Amino acid sequence: xxxxxxxxxxxxxxxxxxxxxxxxxxxxxxxxxxxxxxxxxxxxxxxxxxxxxxxxxxxxxxxxxxxxxxxxxxxxxxxxxxxxxxxxxxxxxxxxxxxxxxxxxxxxxxxxxxxxxxxxxxxxxxxx
Amino acid sequence: xxxxxxxxxxxxxxxxxxxxxxxxxxxxxxxxxxxxxxxxxxxxxxxxxxxxxxxxxxxxxxx
Numbered sequence: 001x002x003x004x005x006x007x008x009x010x011x012x013x014x015x016x017x018x019x020x021x022x023x024x025x026x027x028x029x030x031x032x033x034x035x036x037x038x039x040x041x042x043x044x045x046x047x048x049x050x051x052x053x054x055x056x057x058x059x060x061x062x063x064x065x066x067x068x069x070x071x072x073x074x075x076x077x078x079x080x081x082x083x084x085x086x087x088x089x090x091x092x093x094x095x096x097x098x099x100x101x102x103x104x105x106x107x108x109x110x111x112x113x114x115x116x117x118x119x120x121x122x123x124x125x126x127x128x
Numbered sequence: 129x130x131x132x133x134x135x136x137x138x139x140x141x142x143x144x145x146x147x148x149x150x151x152x153x154x155x156x157x158x159x160x161x162x163x164x165x166x167x168x169x170x171x172x173x174x175x176x177x178x179x180x181x182x183x184x185x186x187x188x189x190x191x
Contacts, residue, residue, distance in 0.1 A: 020171070024171065024174055027174045027177070027178065028174070031174075031177045031178070031181065034181050035181070038181070038184045038185070038188070041188060042184070042188070077171065080171040080172070080175065081171060083175060084171055084174055084175050084178065087175060087178035087179065087182065088178060090178075090182055091178055091181045091182055091185065094181075094182065094185040094186065094189070095181075095185060097189070098185055098188055098189070
C-alpha cells in the first residue's frame with residue numbers, strides 16, 4: 001500500500017518491519033494514556049492525581065517507542081518512523097514538564113500533611 | 129460474454145462500492161481512534177496524533 005516514489009528503495013520490507021510495528025504499538029499506547037491525561041488535565045476540576053498517573057504511563061510508552069532504533073532503515077516508511085520518533089521525543093519532554101508542574105502543584109496542596117517531597121520537585125531545577 | 133451486458137447497473141454499482149470498500153479506498157477520517165488497532169494505524173495517522181498531543185500540551189503550558 002505504501003508505494004514509494006521510486007521502486008529502487010525497497011528495503012522497507014523485511015526484518016525491519018517488526019520494529020516499525022513495535023514503534024506504532026508504543027505510539028498507540030502513549031497516545032491513549034496522554035489523551036486521557038490531557039482530558040482530565042484540561043478540566044479545571046479534573047483529578048490532577050489521575051492526570052499525573054496517566055502522564056506517567058504515557059511517558060513510559062513514549063520512552064519505549066523512542067528507544068527503538070530506526071536510524072538506519074532505508075525508504076519512506078523508515079523516514080516516517082524517524083519523524084514519528086522526533087515527535088515522540090518532543091511530546092515526552094512536554095509531558096514531563098507538565099507532569100512536574102502538576103506534581104509541584106499537588107505537593108503544594110498537601111503541604112499541611114507530612115509528605116516527603118524532594119526539594120527538586122518543590123523548587124524545581126535551579127537555574128544555571 | 130453476453131451476461132455482462134444484461135447485468136443491472138445498480139448491481140454493478142454496489143459491487144464497485146464493495147470492492148472499493150475492501151480495498152480501503154474510502155478515507156474514513158471520522159473513525160474513532162479508540163477503535164483503530166495498532167496494526168491498522170498508519171504512520172501518517174500516528175504522526176498527526178502526536179501533533180495533536182503537542183498542541184494540547186503547548187496550550188496547557190500557556191495557562
